[in-house]
Amino acid sequence: MxxxxxxxxxxxxxxxxxxxxxxxxxVFRLQDDFDLTVGSTFTMGACLTGTWLLHGHNPxxxxxxxxxxxxxxxAITFAAMRLLGLSLVLxxxxxxxxxxxxxxxxxxxxxxxxxxxxxIFASWSRATGIHDTQYANILLGGGITAIVVAILSFFLxxxxxxxxxxxxxxxxxxxxxGVSPAVMLxxxxxxxxxxxxxxxxxxxxQQRFSDVNMGIDxxxxxxxxxLLGELVLRGRSVVLHGVIAVVIGTILYRCxxxxxxxxxxNPNYFNAITAVVVFSAVFVRKSAGxxxxxxxxxxxxxxxxxxxx
Amino acid sequence: MSSxxxxxxxxxxxxxxxxxxxxxxxxxxxxxAGEYVTVIGSxxxxxxxxxxxxxxxxxxxxxQVRIGSADVTRLPDNRRAGRVSRVFQDVTAGTCADLTIxxxxxxxxxxxxxxxxFRRILSRRRTAEFHSELRHLGCGLEDRLKRPAGLLSGGQxxxxxxxxxxxxxxxxxxxxxxxxxxxxxxxxxxxxxTDTVVRERGLTAVMVTHNMRHAAxxxxxxxxxxxxxxxxxxxxxxxxxxxxxRLIARFRDLAGGEITDRIIGV
Numbered sequence: 001m002x003x004x005x006x007x008x009x010x011x012x013x014x015x016x017x018x019x020x021x022x023x024x025x026x027v028f029r030l031q032d033d034f035d036l037t038v039g040s041t042f043t044m045g046a047c048l049t050g051t052w053l054l055h056g057h058n059p060x061x062x063x064x065x066x067x068x069x070x071x072x073x074x075a076i077t078f079a080a081m082r083l084l085g086l087s088l089v090l091x092x093x094x095x096x097x098x099x100x101x102x103x104x105x106x107x108x109x110x111x112x113x114x115x116x117x118x119x120i121f122a123s124w125s126r127a128t129g130i131h132d133t134q135y136a137n138i139l140l141g142g143g144i145t146a147i148v149v150a151i152l153s154f155f156l157x158x159x160x161x162x163x164x165x166x167x168x169x170x171x172x173x174x175x176x177x178g179v180s181p182a183v184m185l186x187x188x189x190x191x192x193x194x195x196x197x198x199x200x201x202x203x204x205x206q207q208r209f210s211d212v213n214m215g216i217d218x219x220x221x222x223x224x225x226x227l228l229g230e231l232v233l234r235g236r237s238v239v240l241h242g243v244i245a246v247v248i249g250t251i252l253y254r255c256x257x258x259x260x261x262x263x264x265x266n267p268n269y270f271n272a273i274t275a276v277v278v279f280s281a282v283f284v285r286k287s288a289g290x291x292x293x294x295x296x297x298x299x300x301x302x303x304x305x306x307x308x309x
Numbered sequence: 310m311s312s313x314x315x316x317x318x319x320x321x322x323x324x325x326x327x328x329x330x331x332x333x334x335x336x337x338x339x340x341x342a343g344e345y346v347t348v349i350g351s352x353x354x355x356x357x358x359x360x361x362x363x364x365x366x367x368x369x370x371x372x373q374v375r376i377g378s379a380d381v382t383r384l385p386d387n388r389r390a391g392r393v394s395r396v397f398q399d400v401t402a403g404t405c406a407d408l409t410i411x412x413x414x415x416x417x418x419x420x421x422x423x424x425x426x427f428r429r430i431l432s433r434r435r436t437a438e439f440h441s442e443l444r445h446l447g448c449g450l451e452d453r454l455k456r457p458a459g460l461l462s463g464g465q466x467x468x469x470x471x472x473x474x475x476x477x478x479x480x481x482x483x484x485x486x487x488x489x490x491x492x493x494x495x496x497x498x499x500x501x502x503t504d505t506v507v508r509e510r511g512l513t514a515v516m517v518t519h520n521m522r523h524a525a526x527x528x529x530x531x532x533x534x535x536x537x538x539x540x541x542x543x544x545x546x547x548x549x550x551x552x553x554x555r556l557i558a559r560f561r562d563l564a565g566g567e568i569t570d571r572i573i574g575v
Contacts, residue, residue, distance in 0.1 A: 157429055157430055157431075158425075158426065158427055158428060158429055158430060159415070159416075159419060159424050159425055159426075159428050159429075159430050160424055160425075160426050161430070162408065162412055162415065162416055162430040163416060163419065163424060165405075165407075165408065166405040166408055166413075166416055169405045169406060169407055169408075170401075170402065170404075170405045170406070172397070172402050173402060173403060173404065173405060173416075174387075174416075175366075175385075175386045175387040175390070176364070176386060176387075176390055176394065176395055176403075176420075177390055177416050177417050177419050177420045177473075178387050178388070178390030178391060178419060178420050178423070178424075179387060179390075179416075179419065179424065180387045181387075236407055236457055
């Protein structure tokens with residue numbers, strides 16, 4: 001088995017996904033909740049990109065548009081949650097289902113390829129003169145991921161970032177220092193979905209292919225990547241044991257997938273393999289005594305009854 | 310700057326129309342700027358609700374709450390944080406377990422300074438400020454600034470919460486049975502520290518307690534609550550002459566059959 005090949009495959013295909021899983025991590029770890037909208041917003045990024053590129057528009061603009069529209073879709077989930085008093089999981093499931101039709105309408109077909117359209121990967125390898133597609137893809141994907149990691153890490157160490165981290169752990173304390181946990185949750189959900197949209201666009205551009213089902217496993221693989229990363233890098237530092245751990249976890253997961261692929265396992269079994277990996281990661285964490293964090297109630301994030309908005 | 314607090318006709322009730330529970334029943338009370346008030350009462354008398362109403366965690370169904378000259382009745386707690394700070398009964402509530410002590414203190418300082426989107430949570434200068442603030446406590450906490458708050462003992466966490474709550478001199482300091490979860494010696498330490506800070510800085514403070522000795526020892530004024538009402542208000546010369554035994558006797562007369570050993574004991 002060519003282990004270097006496994007690693008290179010994992011880096012090439014994994015880097016764009018790491019951005020999506022950072023979005024999953026933000027809600028999962030910073031707010032101790034699950035936002036299932038990410039499945040659709042990832043796809044939305046891919047579908048928007050497909051349509052955008054087939055019309056011959058600028059591929060870099062596709063990244064921005066995908067992130068913005070996906071972030072807006074996240075805002076719908078937040079609005080549904082707040083206005084109807086739903087849990088985040090329930091609100092996001094409903095929005096996720098609804099967005100499937102939206103994605104289908106955006107792409108105009110269940111799947112589309114755009115092999116001849118210009119993508120950022122094509123313009124990158126032209127501009128740099130790197131003809132080995134895999135190296136070019138790794139460099140560009142890794143570079144964009146590094147930029148996202150740097151921005152996210154910087155943000156989490158600002159006052160707003162610290163308030164955001166604290167709001168998921170202890171909403172009561174956060175309220176008492178004048179921060180609204182609801183606003184922090186909004187920022188997390190919108191940013192998380194924007195990252196998923198961005199990742200969806202990157203993946204579509206790399207594969208030159210969009211499919212309305214391509215984001216379906218984002219949440220579960222995202223959680224797997226987070227758990228795997230946290231097994232390798234254990235600690236409390238938000239940058240090293242949070243953001244960077246997610247990237248490491250993503251690469252580990254992709255290594256596993258590319259290893260299994262090279263073994264010749266039927267790709268239809270991937271979902272079962274993922275499920276086994278999730279449970280194994282949880283089991284190892286449990287045996288290693290890694291605590292499952294405190295989870296505050298939704299009610300403590302909301303305004304007291306009768307307060308002015 | 311410490312401010313006065315005034316409640317006019319404040320009523321808080323919960324539940325449906327068929328089963329109504331009145332936690333506060335038409336409360337009228339004025340607390341002057343710089344006054345240190347202790348509140349006692351049996352379980353369910355409405356003490357915590359009183360504190361929650363001042364903090365904004367509970368919005369009254371009727372009445373008005375004023376802090377200084379501002380009417381804050383319908384402002385939620387996060388929008389009152391510039392004026393009001395509090396130390397909770399639950400020792401885990403005042404700090405974030407996964408953040409370091411320094412980060413927790415930096416968050417607390419947002420109460421007075423407001424939040425700026427791109428300012429870093431910690432700088433060398435601010436860490437030095439926090440270091441000197443903790444050194445005053447004399448517990449060695451200043452050497453643990455970069456450790457997560459979750460690794461501290463309950464008493465230490467409560468001390469850090471107290472430091473956080475008194476940063477930047479809040480208009481009103483609320484203490485909701487903040488020593489009731491601590492062992493007796495730690496409770497004394499926290500209580501002494503509280504008294505020193507409140508006196509030194511002339512803070513307006515409202516302290517709820519179940520401990521009659523603390524109620525008799527600290528503060529300028531004692532409010533006794535039962536069934537959602539303030540039934541006694543001891544201040545001035547009467548307060549100066551108040552001993553623990555007299556307070557217990559008075560409390561027995563007013564609260565009658567409600568009284569339990571747990572309330573008098575401790």
